[in-house]
Amino acid sequence: MDWDKLRIFHAVASAGSLTHAGDILHLSQSAVSRQIRALEEGLDTTLFHRHARGLILTEQGELLYDATRHMTKRLDAASARIRDSEEEVFGELRVTTTIGFGSLWLAPRLPALYEKYPDLKIDLMLEERLLDLPMREADVAIRMKEPSQADLIRRRLMTINMRLYATPSYIEKNGMPASIRDLGTHRLISQNASAAQVSAGAILVRELMSYDVGSTLSVNNYFGVLQAVINDLGVGVLPDYLTQDFPDLVRVLPEIESAEVPVFLAYPEELRHSRRIEVFRDFVSEEVIAYRRRQREAEASPVLNP
Structure with missing residues (x-):
């Protein structure tokens, strides 16, 4: 199979347009079109559906594009290793x-x-x-x-643990929980236990939710949980590596933490x-x-x- 035609096919499939692929490859649209047509004839198949808004890969085109994508990644890796000094x-x-x-x-x-x-x-x-x-x-x-x-x-x-944190201003306004049952008077901020996260964090959230927790806020990542906590919305379940970059965070209920991650x-x-x-x-x-x-x-x- 002609490597040059595969290179042009990959560019067209990535760009979704003969014109855009030509700009990338510094070739005319007609030259790109000829190479794609020759590749289709050589494979005796149709690689693209032609539409007014652009090109869409056929099932056979998807198979070939998957192969050229992996080839490109391998070539990029080899090129990078060669250039490294x-x-x-x-x-x-x-x-x-x-x-x-x-x-x-x-x-x-x-x-x-x-x-x-x-x-x-x-x-x-x-x-x-x-x-x-x-x-x-x-x-x-x-x-x-x-x-x-x-x-x-x-x-x-390293290893990390999920722990409970709040801001000094939140604690001053709402009080420091003395036991896990006191969370009933606080807002718990965490990732949803069913969200994609480390299993130790999900287990801790499920354990906390088994108590009579008052208001809750769930966010699908720890960055969002942190933003809610530093804006005084409640007590948050956060990884302990945050404490060095956010030293004002106060640990709540220090006896409660996840398993090591x-x-x-x-x-x-x-x-x-x-x-x-x-x-x-x-x-x-x-x-x-x-x-x-x-x-x-x-x-x-x-x-x-x-």
Whole structure:
């Protein structure tokens, strides 16, 4: 099969238009059209439905596009590995993690990484769905469980717990709960127990909801829960890694917390020698070490509750 025709097919399928694909490939629309027609004739099938609003892949076209998409990812990975050098770090690095950890812990720390490697281009993909690293949906992942996929290099970074927090102003106005039953006079802010999240967090929410809780607010990610808490809406179920960046948060009912949640960094075995992976892995590891040190110092210091 002609690689050049496949390259043009992939561009057309991605753009949904002969004209847009031509602009990307620096080819005329007629030249792109001829190549697509030749590919269809060679495969003896129709790859696109032609509509006034653009092109739509046929079932056969979808199959071919899935193949060219995987080929493109593999070629991009090979190209990146070839470009990586011992001295320079540049190019795109696709990082996936959860919305909460990515927006509340990782993103605020990235300026230090960019300061050291200004030519690095990070594509931060925040979602609860586990992306397929061996199929190169992402280059590196930070996950709240140990990855089960084969051919991955994994490193345990730290453990976290879900705990209850509120602001000093909220506590001053509404009082500090003395027991779990006191939550009946407070608003509980959390992710819905059925929402995509770590199982330990869902178990804690279900346990809290088994009591006579008063008003509730459910948000589908921890960033939203945090925003509600710092705006004095109630007592929130939040991961404990927030306390260093939001030191004014007051822990509520310190005897209540989720089971430990392990945090792992993982990347494909084939990217073992990538400089971009190496510097990102080392950066995150150093930040975790600093985080743990500050956590130990905070735990050793006396805590003054309002």
